[in-house]
Amino acid sequence: MTYGICNLSVIALRKEDRHGSEMVNQLLYNETYTVLDKTHEWVLVQTHFDHYEGWIQAKQYHGISEEDLYSIKRKTTYLTDKPFCTVDDKLLSMGTPLLAPHPDAVEMPSEFHPELMVDYAKKLLNAPYLWGGRTVMGIDCSGLVQQCARLAGLLLPRDASQQIECGDLVYFLPETQPGDLAFFGEDCGPITHVGIIMSDERIIHASGQVRIDYLDQTGIFNKERNEHTHRLQAIKRIN
Numbered sequence: 001m002t003y004g005i006c007n008l009s010v011i012a013l014r015k016e017d018r019h020g021s022e023m024v025n026q027l028l029y030n031e032t033y034t035v036l037d038k039t040h041e042w043v044l045v046q047t048h049f050d051h052y053e054g055w056i057q058a059k060q061y062h063g064i065s066e067e068d069l070y071s072i073k074r075k076t077t078y079l080t081d082k083p084f085c086t087v088d089d090k091l092l093s094m095g096t097p098l099l100a101p102h103p104d105a106v107e108m109p110s111e112f113h114p115e116l117m118v119d120y121a122k123k124l125l126n127a128p129y130l131w132g133g134r135t136v137m138g139i140d141c142s143g144l145v146q147q148c149a150r151l152a153g154l155l156l157p158r159d160a161s162q163q164i165e166c167g168d169l170v171y172f173l174p175e176t177q178p179g180d181l182a183f184f185g186e187d188c189g190p191i192t193h194v195g196i197i198m199s200d201e202r203i204i205h206a207s208g209q210v211r212i213d214y215l216d217q218t219g220i221f222n223k224e225r226n227e228h229t230h231r232l233q234a235i236k237r238i239n
Helices: 066-074 115-123 141-151
Strands: 002-005 010-014 023-028 032-038 042-047 053-057 078-080 084-087 090-093 105-107 181-184 193-197 202-207 209-215 219-222 227-237
Touching: 002 066, 023 042, 023 053, 032 066, 115 141, 115 193, 115 202, 141 193, 141 202, 202 219, 202 227
Parallel strands: none
Antiparallel strands: 002 032, 010 023, 010 053, 032 042, 042 053, 078 105, 084 090, 181 193, 181 227, 193 202, 202 209, 209 219, 219 227
8 A cells, every 4th residue: 555645735636637627625734645546647545534535646745654654643633723824834724634732723522512513614704615625715515514523523524415424314493403414405316515503593504605594494595695595405413
């Protein structure tokens, strides 16, 4: 096996081994991966954090030994908890893992605290939407949920269609709690959107930007547009 580590602030993971291919995910500083394949200009990797596969540029590949990998895995995980901070001369976004304590980082909780997801998501309000993004400079709906869950003490899969497989169903809106996840899509279709439920019938999610809207039995209601923008399919409580 060949292993690597992200030694840049962020690296794009692409669906195919070409620059024009869509970005499906991002590697953040200090995140490690297994190399699955290589070409002259591209490296196919599987991330250790969420087991996601994608291509990175060969010039951005930084290899580590198996011994180094296990040394990193044994370390306590610290996560940056500010929208932006500078560490090791790198400009890092919230939720980036660090290998040592830092004033702008917290130790990842050993237990999950779902209400913390709301607090961290609010720190990213107005961050622009970016398909495949996981940073304050651009983040998608499931990336927002994944990053905030990590800071709250839980490792979730990357995509909304995977995240809905976690937790237990909540059948009625009045029974929801802050930190529950709401999933959206067309009837009988795939799950295409996810958000974090707040109190007072509100939801924080990434759609155009990280924003707060209202949630009812139909779905997300955008007051600015005076319409429902996403159709509710399920609510899950992650344990």
